[in-house]
Amino acid sequence: MQKIDTLAAMRAAAENFRTEGQKVALLPTLGALHAGHASLIRLARGRGFEVVVSVFVNPLQFGANEDFAKYPRQAAADASFCEREGAAAMFAPSAEEMFPRNFSLQVSEDRVSKPLCGVSRPGLFRGVLTCWLKLLHVVQPHALVMGEKDAQQIAVVRKALADLSLPLEILSGPTVREADGLAVSARNGYLTPTQREEALVVNRALLRAKEMVDGGVRSADRVVAEATHIMAQKRRLRVIYIGIVHRDTMEAQREITPGQSLMAVAFWVDEVRLTDNIAL
Numbered sequence: 001m002q003k004i005d006t007l008a009a010m011r012a013a014a015e016n017f018r019t020e021g022q023k024v025a026l027l028p029t030l031g032a033l034h035a036g037h038a039s040l041i042r043l044a045r046g047r048g049f050e051v052v053v054s055v056f057v058n059p060l061q062f063g064a065n066e067d068f069a070k071y072p073r074q075a076a077a078d079a080s081f082c083e084r085e086g087a088a089a090m091f092a093p094s095a096e097e098m099f100p101r102n103f104s105l106q107v108s109e110d111r112v113s114k115p116l117c118g119v120s121r122p123g124l125f126r127g128v129l130t131c132w133l134k135l136l137h138v139v140q141p142h143a144l145v146m147g148e149k150d151a152q153q154i155a156v157v158r159k160a161l162a163d164l165s166l167p168l169e170i171l172s173g174p175t176v177r178e179a180d181g182l183a184v185s186a187r188n189g190y191l192t193p194t195q196r197e198e199a200l201v202v203n204r205a206l207l208r209a210k211e212m213v214d215g216g217v218r219s220a221d222r223v224v225a226e227a228t229h230i231m232a233q234k235r236r237l238r239v240i241y242i243g244i245v246h247r248d249t250m251e252a253q254r255e256i257t258p259g260q261s262l263m264a265v266a267f268w269v270d271e272v273r274l275t276d277n278i279a280l
């Protein structure tokens with residue numbers, strides 16, 4: 001596995017992959033790699049792609065009072081992880097390499113990014129798109145790999161790629177959960193055992209929502225009310241948003257359309273912010 005830290009070296013390595021007739025998939029990450037990332041590497045490798053994993057704590061997607069400074073950085077462990085999972089390369093540039101002092105470009109999407117996390121984290125998707133589009137220009141992959149835990153991010157990126165006529169295949173893998181049902185996330189490491197127990201109620205609420213829809217309920221208000229009631233039983237948990245939306249547009253739905261609707265939740269457990277969702 002190649003360990004790369006400059007744009008020029010990454011561009012050259014990607015060109016070599018293509019010259020050798022290999023298909024390249026890019027998996028953009030913030031690092032602190034975990035089982036969810038492993039599943040995505042395996043998904044892409046199973047489809048015949050050489051996988052480039054970018055490991056970069058992107059400063060553009062963190063707000064002023066968010067956890068940029070304390071977000072876990074573990075370059076050596078991430079490199080071992082990529083080696084073990086069979087990634088072709090790990091691209092770990094510095095912030096100065098990606099965004100030098102004279103960098104002044106911003107890329108935004110103004111429809112799919114607006115609701116949900118777009119309200120509570122207004123700079124998130126602008127930062128993601130600006131960073132990812134630069135990565136795409138450098139790596140020029142055939143496919144982009146994303147996890148369905150970040151459902152709105154998938155929808156925003158799909159819209160951006162469509163608007164820019166970028167012919168990229170998108171490979172999306174299902175949310176990976178820990179044995180107790182908590183969606184895998186680097187931020188789970190912030191949780192104390194008590195906080196983790198509080199967070200588990202969200203998965204129970206999502207499963208109840210799916211159960212209701214599978215049973216024939218189509219009223220979004222009714223399903224949201226039931227899920228909210230379940231989560232309200234935990235005193236440390238504060239809901240930032242909960243809603244049933246169309247999986248492609250993120251528009252709120254009053255009537256659930258099986259196969260097209262999902263329930264999305266963001267919440268605080270004390271000072272730890274987490275997200276989750278479930279297809280309905």
